Amino acid sequence: MQEFSLPARYQVPADGHLPGLLAANAERHGDVAVYSRDGGEGWADVTARRFHAEVEAVAKGLLRAGIAPGDRVGLMSRTRYEWSLVDFAIWTVGAVTVPVYETSSPEQIAWNLSDSGAVAVVVETPEHRAAVASVREELPALDHVWCLDAPGEEAVGLLTAAGADVPDEDLRAATATLTPDSPATVIYTSGTTGRPKGCVLTHRAFLTVCGNVVAALGPLFRTGHSSVLLFLPLAHVFARMVQVAAALAPIRLGHVGDVSTLTDDLASFRPTIVLxxxxxxxxxxxxxxxxxxxxxxxxxxxxxxxxxxxxxxxxxxxxxxxxxxxxxxxxxxxxxxxxxxxxxxxxxxxxxxxxxxxxxxxxxxxxxxxxxxxxxxxxxxxxxxxxxxxxxxxxxxxxxxxxxxxxxxxxxxxxxxxxxxxxxxxxxxxxxxxxxxxxxxxxxxxxxxxxxxxxxxxxxxxxKEILVTAGGKNVAPAVIEDRVRAHALVAECMVVGEGRPFVGALITLDDAFLSDWAAGEGLGGLPPEELLRHPRLLAAVQEAVDQGNAAVSRAESVRAFRVLPGRFTEESGHLTPSLKLKRHVVARDFAAEIDALYDRDPRGGAGRPH
Structure with missing residues (x-):
């Protein structure tokens, strides 16, 4: 049995908690830019002192609304400055954030908010608010719904105004209920195999991870110099870790809610770290x-x-x-x-x-x-x-x-x-x-x-994804799939073969690159259904499959594949919000295509389109 560990480089203080990072930054680095907001006309810096003040103003509004230490508050939005603002405000009153992907269906929203017992939720758009309203009967504990972009009643402005007369001592008392082992968030797992589970993470967990990451990657987290542009969804734990690490260092953090503008945003923000x-x-x-x-x-x-x-x-x-x-x-x-x-x-x-x-x-x-x-x-x-x-x-x-x-x-x-x-x-x-x-x-x-x-x-x-072929060979799909997906033409690849005589694969193509490739091959005028069956396209996909097969033995290699029309997407139900394959859903929806791979044994080749 192998085992390895490294000594800690950061110790969580006995009274440590996440809101304490902001207070420390305001005191030690008050005039240093820790956030940048994109107002459509360029990036505007927000200093540590100002961010701390904005968080406390929103937190007082939450207190005025009756949000108490230990309460769970949903947060459903794209990645944006206000997410970090509201997240830290929820923590400042001792409450627990329940992130919800902004692409979630009403059924998914209902599950996250009902299972967590959320008493309030902050959403981004009127459409999100309508989605919550459509399942309100399933949410008996929900007392408040605030909307970041509601015309005339924006959540941040409403909460700030509502909390204007809340005494500082009341806010300090709420924050003082926190310990390192207080719950900070309930993050629902992707649910690739069933109902998502609510994963409870403490202030200690975030401080441990972020403190040790910043210490170990010290040259990349230089206060006053380093910066990171966050474009991953903040409902995902990876993005939340980056949000906290940026505050702990501290370094300047920018948010991007639309990845279609990412190239322009990278050019204008010019981060020192990309994630x-x-x-x-x-x-x-x-x-x-x-x-x-x-x-x-x-x-x-x-x-x-x-x-x-x-x-x-x-x-x-x-x-x-x-x-x-x-x-x-x-x-x-x-x-x-x-x-x-x-x-x-x-x-x-x-x-x-x-x-x-x-x-x-x-x-x-x-x-x-x-x-x-x-x-x-x-x-x-x-x-x-x-x-x-x-x-x-x-x-x-x-x-x-x-x-x-x-x-x-x-x-x-x-x-x-x-x-x-x-x-x-x-x-x-x-x-x-x-x-x-x-x-x-x-x-x-x-x-x-x-x-x-x-x-x-x-x-x-x-x-759980290990396949066992009819011949008794154990196959780890990720080894092949990662290699195949690295090819420019390929969007997704799912290896199949449980109980079958050999390993096969379902493949979808990258629409943007496929268009350029087809034009370069003189096939741009073909209807999509003909293009996907064209021998030159199948030969190009075969090259991707060969790259995957190079990483495994012949018994584990893909011997037949099927190119599917369209893409696996979150909207189609085949990907989780964090873009992981829902294998059981893909296998169910494309059962006929999988069966077709085994209509005949592809003799004479390590991979072959069907």
């Missing part, structure tokens, strides 16, 4: 390649990409890059790499990625262009990262070393177990599930992995 999920970094790479090919410079881009990967791989050798490689790298830096860095804001040298595997080639590509992506690993139950790559010693292809102050163990069956102060305390209203998730103080992640001799963790798949 995201692998799909973001894949899209940047694929878009750059497509643009180069459209301009007749595809061959130059491909050579530049190969050089970047080779240069990064050479950095991990004792000799380092040889002089011919260094020369090519210097030339391509002038021609290609600096433009790619500019597309990411121009100032950032590092990114933080989580949620899924980035893929070794893409990791080496980014480090090779001077933009190192630090992969990490965590779950809602671990308050986001339980492992991450050191800024000065990343090991590409791994998710890094354990968070300082925590321990990671690999069980005899390969499951990753975690122990530390950053763990959730329970699943709300589900003691049985909480007990089943723990063994002797260790959290059972459900992920499979391995530790190397230096404590770097590699994740190889989900325990």
């Amino acid at each position: 995201g999920v692998p799909r973001v970094f894949e899209k940047v790479y694929n878009a750059a390649g497509a643009k180069a090919r459209a301009g007749g410079k595809g061959r130059i881009f491909d050579r530049a990409a190969d050089t970047a990967v080779a240069y990064s791989r050479a950095l991990d050798t004792a000799a380092g890059p040889a002089w011919p490689l260094r020369l090519r790298h210097r030339i391509f830096d002038r021609l290609v790499y600096r433009r790619l860095r500019a597309a990411l804001g121009g100032r950032a040298t590092h990114a933080i990625s989580g949620g899924a595997a980035l893929g070794a080639r893409l990791g080496h590509f980014y480090r090779g262009i001077g933009f190192t992506v630090l992969e990490g690993y965590g779950l809602t139950e671990t308050c986001a990262p339980t492992a991450f790559n050191p800024w000065d010693a990343p090991r590409i292809g791994t998710v890094g070393r354990p968070l300082p102050g925590t321990s990671v163990r690999i069980a005899d069956d390969g499951e990753v177990l975690v122990r530390g102060e950053h763990l959730f305390t329970r699943y709300l209203n589900d003691e049985a599930a909480g007990a089943a998730a723990m063994v002797d103080g260790w959290f059972r992640t459900g992920d499979l992995g391995a530790l190397d001799e230096d404590g770097y963790l590699s994740i190889t798949g989900r325990k």
Whole structure:
């Protein structure tokens, strides 16, 4: 049984809590910009002192409305400045935030708010308010609904005005009820296999994670210099961790609610750190390649990409890059790499990625262009990262070393177990599930992995997702899927084969890149149904499948695939709000397509379209 831990670099104070971060910042860094608001005409900085005052003003309004310590308050909005403002205000009165994805259906809204017993909810739009109203009968505890964008009755203004006469002592008394072990939030898990579970995370969990992340990544969190642009949904634990880490450091934080404007926002905000999920970094790479090919410079881009990967791989050798490689790298830096860095804001040298595997080639590509992506690993139950790559010693292809102050163990069956102060305390209203998730103080992640001799963790798949073919071969889908999805044409890939004679895959395509690819191949005029069956397209998808198969044995390789029309989306019910596949839903909805993969044995090839 493997096990590895690192000593803590941050200790949670005995009286520590999240609102205390703002008070400390106002006192020590009062005039330092800790937030920037995009008002449509550029970014306007908000100092630590002003943010603290705005939070307390909203918090007094919550007190006036009767929100008491321990109460649960829903928060449903895109990522925006007001989310952080309201979140910290809820904590300041000793209450507990229940985030709700702004894309949630009325049924999902009802579950989160009813299961948590929320007494109030802050929504973003009148449409969100209408959705809450449609399920109001299922929410007997709900007393208040405030709307951020309601014309003439905006939530922040209403609460600030309502709390104007609340004495400071009353607010201090409410905040004083908090301890490090007070619940801070109830985050509902993605629900890939059933009803989402309410994961209770404490102030200690956030302070432990963020304090140790900031300490370990110190050069990336320099007060008065560093900045991060947050575009992930704040209903997700990863984004909430970044929100708190920015306040703990403190560094300047900006919010983006619409990823369609992300390129422009990166250029105007110019963050020193970029964070995201692998799909973001894949899209940047694929878009750059497509643009180069459209301009007749595809061959130059491909050579530049190969050089970047080779240069990064050479950095991990004792000799380092040889002089011919260094020369090519210097030339391509002038021609290609600096433009790619500019597309990411121009100032950032590092990114933080989580949620899924980035893929070794893409990791080496980014480090090779001077933009190192630090992969990490965590779950809602671990308050986001339980492992991450050191800024000065990343090991590409791994998710890094354990968070300082925590321990990671690999069980005899390969499951990753975690122990530390950053763990959730329970699943709300589900003691049985909480007990089943723990063994002797260790959290059972459900992920499979391995530790190397230096404590770097590699994740190889989900325990529950392991397929067993008719021949008895165990297959971890994530290994192949991550490789296939890295191809520019591919949007999603789901490996199938439980109880079947061989492994197959369902594949959807990236609409934007597919259009460019088809035009470049002279197939732009074909109807979609003909294009998806065209031999040249299927051959291109086969290349993606071959890339995935290169990572596994023949018995585990994809031998047949089906290209599906459309995409797996949250709206279609096939993805969770955090963009994880709902495998059981996909398998149910595309049962006929899966059966068709096995109509005949694809003899004579490692992969074959059906």
